[in-house]
Amino acid sequence: MKINKERLELLKEIMALEFSMIDLNLYLDTHPRDEKPLMIFAQYSCRLKDLKEKYENEYGPLTPDRAANSEWKWIEEPWPWQIDYEMGGK
Amino acid sequence: MKKYDINIMPPMGPGFRLARAYVPFQVFGKIFEPQKALMKGTIFPELYDPYPKKKRSEED
Numbered sequence: 001m002k003i004n005k006e007r008l009e010l011l012k013e014i015m016a017l018e019f020s021m022i023d024l025n026l027y028l029d030t031h032p033r034d035e036k037p038l039m040i041f042a043q044y045s046c047r048l049k050d051l052k053e054k055y056e057n058e059y060g061p062l063t064p065d066r067a068a069n070s071e072w073k074w075i076e077e078p079w080p081w082q083i084d085y086e087m088g089g090k
Numbered sequence: 091m092k093k094y095d096i097n098i099m100p101p102m103g104p105g106f107r108l109a110r111a112y113v114p115f116q117v118f119g120k121i122f123e124p125q126k127a128l129m130k131g132t133i134f135p136e137l138y139d140p141y142p143k144k145k146r147s148e149e150d
Binding site for chain 1: 125128132134
């Protein structure tokens with residue numbers, strides 16, 4: 001499924017931030033007082049929150065828990081395996 | 091079976107017991123940008139260590 005380029009870039013950035021935060025999470029579990037990664041984690045977390053908000057305002061909920069109202073809207077979005085990630089990607 | 095020869099043991103000193111594995115403590119350095127990290131599968135350049143690509147003829 002083709003989604004527009006702007007949307008795809010936003011989705012990719014969200015995925016990349018979430019991935020990087022998992023790796024930072026694993027590192028911080030064994031180095032909980034390491035200041036630099038703590039700072040980066042906080043930055044990514046902030047940025048991820050903004051991007052998710054932006055994405056969801058423009059395109060719809062990313063996950064079912066983010067669909068605020070009673071409509072089950074998130075199934076109207078393409079499933080992850082339906083998206084052509086190569087299309088205009090970095 | 092060949093008898094175990096203590097003389098061929100690598101000398102690592104008394105601090106290293108047999109049959110114990112060691113994981114060096116990681117120190118935080120540079121990390122990949124998120125998009126690059128996602129493609130490489132890690133944020134840590136020191137952990138990015140892919141198998142070298144083999145030519146088809148070298149495969150089993």
